[in-house]
Amino acid sequence: MEMNSSGQFKIQQMAFMILAVFIFFVLVGLFFMRIQFSDVNGGFAELQRQAALSSLSTIANMPELSYSSSEEFTLDKDKLVIMASTFSSDYEEFWPVASVKVYKVFPKFEEVVKCPAVNCNYYEIYTNNQKNVKEYSTFVSICKRVKDKTYYYDRCELGKLSVGVKIDGT
Numbered sequence: 001m002e003m004n005s006s007g008q009f010k011i012q013q014m015a016f017m018i019l020a021v022f023i024f025f026v027l028v029g030l031f032f033m034r035i036q037f038s039d040v041n042g043g044f045a046e047l048q049r050q051a052a053l054s055s056l057s058t059i060a061n062m063p064e065l066s067y068s069s070s071e072e073f074t075l076d077k078d079k080l081v082i083m084a085s086t087f088s089s090d091y092e093e094f095w096p097v098a099s100v101k102v103y104k105v106f107p108k109f110e111e112v113v114k115c116p117a118v119n120c121n122y123y124e125i126y127t128n129n130q131k132n133v134k135e136y137s138t139f140v141s142i143c144k145r146v147k148d149k150t151y152y153y154d155r156c157e158l159g160k161l162s163v164g165v166k167i168d169g170t
Helices: 001-038 041-059 075-083 088-092
Strands: 072-078 101-108 122-127 132-148 151-166
Touching: 001 075, 041 151, 072 075, 072 151, 075 122, 088 122, 088 132
Parallel strands: 072 132
Antiparallel strands: 101 122, 101 151, 132 151
8 A cells, every 4th residue: 555655646646746747847938938929018119119210201302392303301492381281181191290391491481371371381292190109300402493583493491391100009
């Protein structure tokens, strides 16, 4: 009888040991996964930021807004006025972002006047009224071809192109 119970005891010891080793490796695996996936949200936020910055360049240089194909980050004032009217709703599927806005920075202004209006300084090109939007911006030139008596020239002002990107996961 004692031999039989000693064998059973050794089998139980081995089963508990196997179970303990299994639980140990599960805990080690969970710890390893925690370390590997600890910065997933940070990586996602960085990818969103990079996408927003690249969309700034893309939007500033697209033919619908650009002043000249030979110069980068130069917007056409006449095109901005047209796009700031209700015309931009036709491009709703076209915009890869949540909002596109252009502000005149120089010459300095006292109050924001939304275009189209006289002496306007703010162009709201597109917005889809989303919540949790973070804006990224870059400086651009806002140019217009002007006739002065006998010759034409480009009159440019300093502006700021602002692109809003929806923030997920916050």
